[in-house]
Amino acid sequence: MSHSHRPGETGCRQVFELLSEFVDGELSAAERDSLARHLNACPPCEEFLKTFQAARSLCREALLESMPEELKNRLREYLNKRIFEE
Amino acid sequence: MAPDFAARLTRVLDLSLNRPRLFGITRGALVPVADRDQPLVERIQSGDKSAFELLMRRYEDKVFRLAVGIMRNREDALDAVQDAFLSVYKKIGTFRGDASFSTWLYRIALNSVYMRLRSQARHERTEPLDALESIMDPARIRTLMPARGWSERADDSLLRQELSAQLREAVAALPEDYRIIFTLRDVEDLSNQEVADILGLTLAATKTRLHRARLFLRERLSAYLQGDAA
Numbered sequence: 683m684s685h686s687h688r689p690g691e692t693g694c695r696q697v698f699e700l701l702s703e704f705v706d707g708e709l710s711a712a713e714r715d716s717l718a719r720h721l722n723a724c725p726p727c728e729e730f731l732k733t734f735q736a737a738r739s740l741c742r743e744a745l746l747e748s749m750p751e752e753l754k755n756r757l758r759e760y761l762n763k764r765i766f767e768e
Numbered sequence: 769m770a771p772d773f774a775a776r777l778t779r780v781l782d783l784s785l786n787r788p789r790l791f792g793i794t795r796g797a798l799v800p801v802a803d804r805d806q807p808l809v810e811r812i813q814s815g816d817k818s819a820f821e822l823l824m825r826r827y828e829d830k831v832f833r834l835a836v837g838i839m840r841n842r843e844d845a846l847d848a849v850q851d852a853f854l855s856v857y858k859k860i861g862t863f864r865g866d867a868s869f870s871t872w873l874y875r876i877a878l879n880s881v882y883m884r885l886r887s888q889a890r891h892e893r894t895e896p897l898d899a900l901e902s903i904m905d906p907a908r909i910r911t912l913m914p915a916r917g918w919s920e921r922a923d924d925s926l927l928r929q930e931l932s933a934q935l936r937e938a939v940a941a942l943p944e945d946y947r948i949i950f951t952l953r954d955v956e957d958l959s960n961q962e963v964a965d966i967l968g969l970t971l972a973a974t975k976t977r978l979h980r981a982r983l984f985l986r987e988r989l990s991a992y993l994q995g996d997a998a
Contacts, residue, residue, distance in 0.1 A: 701979070701982075701983075702978060703975070733989070734983070737985045737986035737989045738982060738985070738986075740931055740935055740989065741939060741950070741955075741989075744931065744932035745936065745939060745951065745955045746955055747833070748829045749829050749832035749833075749849075756846060757828060757853070758824075761850070761853055761854065764854055765854070765857050
């Protein structure tokens with residue numbers, strides 16, 4: 683986080699701000715290339731990106747549970763009475 | 769932390785990171801959900817009740833996760849999901865496809881959740897976290913940088929279970945609108961624009977909140993793992 687950057691090149695603060703757009707594929711090709719060059723030269727930022735991505739992946743896994751079968755059955759029973767048995 | 773535990777932890781995180789989509793476009797931006805739903809919607813609109821059941825099976829887990837994330841109670845969430853699907857069935861004749869079907873469905877689901885919460889009169893919206901307000905402050909960025917890497921840690925089902933509980937707590941600590949945005953975008957894979965449409969927010973506001981939520985969750989995970997590894 684303390685090294686210098688060439689004028690016009692992506693700096694550490696910009697990396698921090700642009701991470702979501704970067705991982706969502708929303709940066710222009712020029713911005714993406716500049717950021718990728720920075721990441722290649724800046725291990726702390728590269729590590730930050732990796733942990734940023736890991737947190738997203740692990741949160742997704744943690745939250746991606748299915749509706750319990752017992753509740754699904756009750757949902758279907760409810761809708762069967764209200765819709766399918768009309 | 770025992771050495772073998774640390775080694776397993778290392779593999780968990782490493783596997784999460786070594787996926788091709790690390791620098792790529794996430795699935796949400798690639799899947800044309802509206803196109804996929806349209807044939808079923810048209811069948812339901814023409815009176816085919818079996819098509820409604822197919823559509824319900826496609827979305828029941830998603831709607832349930834959204835409801836549980838807000839209501840934090842499975843029984844209450846079930847009530848809201850029932851209301852939502854019944855409402856979808858009753859209103860589907862009015863669906864004209866101006867928005868994608870999933871956007872329309874999630875709006876109805878959110879309305880059902882909030883109607884239930886209002887009727888219970890015990891809903892307390894979470895207040896904005898100081899941690900989120902300051903997470904973009906320049907002075908704070910340095911402290912957010914990992915002191916030492918935990919991304920090289922590893923994969924293990926037992927370890928993932930331990931992390932799951934921590935992460936669910938972290939997500940639950942997010943203010944409600946941030947939590948909904950994160951859930952719809954990063955769990956359900958909707959696009960930023962779809963999330964913005966569902967919540968009636970601007971795209972810019974949606975993206976800002978999503979970014980802050982992701983940074984907050986990264987920070988919480990980092991604090992847990994670095995503390996655990998110490």
